[in-house]
Amino acid sequence: MSRELAPIDKAKFVAAKRAAEMIEDGMRVGLGTGSTAAWLVRCLGDRVAMEGLNIVTVPTSTRTADLAREVGLKVVSLEEAGWLDMTIDGADEFDGELNLIKGGGGAHLREKVVAAASDQLVVIADKSKEVASLGAFPLPVEVLPFGLSTTRSLLEETLISLDVLGRDVTLRMKGGVPFVTDEGNHILDLHLTRIGNPRQMAMVLNQIPGVVENGLFIDICDRVVVGYGDGRVEVRDINEGSVEEGRVDFLENENLFTDLEE
Template sequence: MDQTEQNKLKALVGQEAVKYVQDGMIVGLGTGSTVRYMVDALGKRVNEEHLNIVGVTTSTRTTKQAESLGITIKDLDEVDHIDLVIDGADEISDDFQGIKGGGGALLWEKIVADASDKCMWIVDQSKMVHQLGAFPLPVEVIPFGSSHVFAKMEKFGFKPSWRMDGDEQYLTDQKNYIIDLHLGQINDPAKLYEKLIHIVGVVEVGLFLNRVNDVIIGTNNGPVVKHAR
């Protein structure tokens, strides 16, 4: 699939997703290229239909975009719940487990998802896979002692690499580093998550397990909605 076709599918699922946003909702707004199209579509609805909604974002990038479109944004600690979070994903397996964090926002994305009543992922069809692992698994780590965390992951055979931003190590909005694990395939995501999250210095892992309610998939025949749970 070429980039133009992929962007078309991303725009379609973004437009489909905002149909689920209702007046008065508190909506979690994810991060990533697909979400950008969704936020554009949501901003259009807010301005044309005068929707009274509040957005809670998962990155400073999404905050800037949403505010530029006239969407009211509040911090997570300013709201008591989120009705619906709409976010992208880097891979979704047949059993609706996911890898997220390609955009570097996995910690905030997971915190917002955990505070949400419902979780919706929007992806183009290339993100649907039988088994997770082809996409490098992001792991967010604190900078202090991070080289030791990296070495431990090497010892485990996880084939780690530092996420880079030019010549510098990539910094998340929380000022942490990201280590990407090149696993090829993940046979037991839950077991892997437990192993990684208990490494001291690891903040969060880009495995999003048993979290999504609905997935909207952009296909050449139009958006397809699948109910995960």
């Protein structure tokens, strides 16, 4: 290994490596966006190079697509791939029912579309992403640039009637200007602290004019792979109600640990 990884990065890596082992030859695979998903892409690239694994991938963002091509993965559009066998993605938060908050990287719209077009959604995360109730991480809501101030006002008004502890709404910025998604939209981050009824909130938010999609993923995740800094890994299956425990060895393969963007 070219450098010593911090415990949080080790946890992300072991979760990603364990999930990469779930991929079989001939699969069509959705690839998520974010630092943990980037580990997955590297691990899949390593399997393709070492084992000759033949897979087709559908990335959920341009930066994931660039990394996938860089490590030798075949990249196609969702239209070309059709239905997917599995999507593997990260999460900003997950609860005991495997409901998620996603969108910290600004790609939750594409991530939700790709996940919905998959037989299975597998989430990879370090232990710190597990919460008793969703909401500590700001909830991203992708909105149209047209009528942005109106949409924001409607969101703020709607939050008054919902079971949340905080109601601050901020426009996501990057480099001093509003963040722009791959679809050309903006993101409003809802600082809620706690979401009492995630299912209700997901439905209500998407009814607001100008809202394209929110970052709540409800009843869509099948398994979560939880990594720990000491190499331990858990695979929790919501459908089977099972928990598989194991350990992942760190490979002395410099290709996996260099030039990885967080």
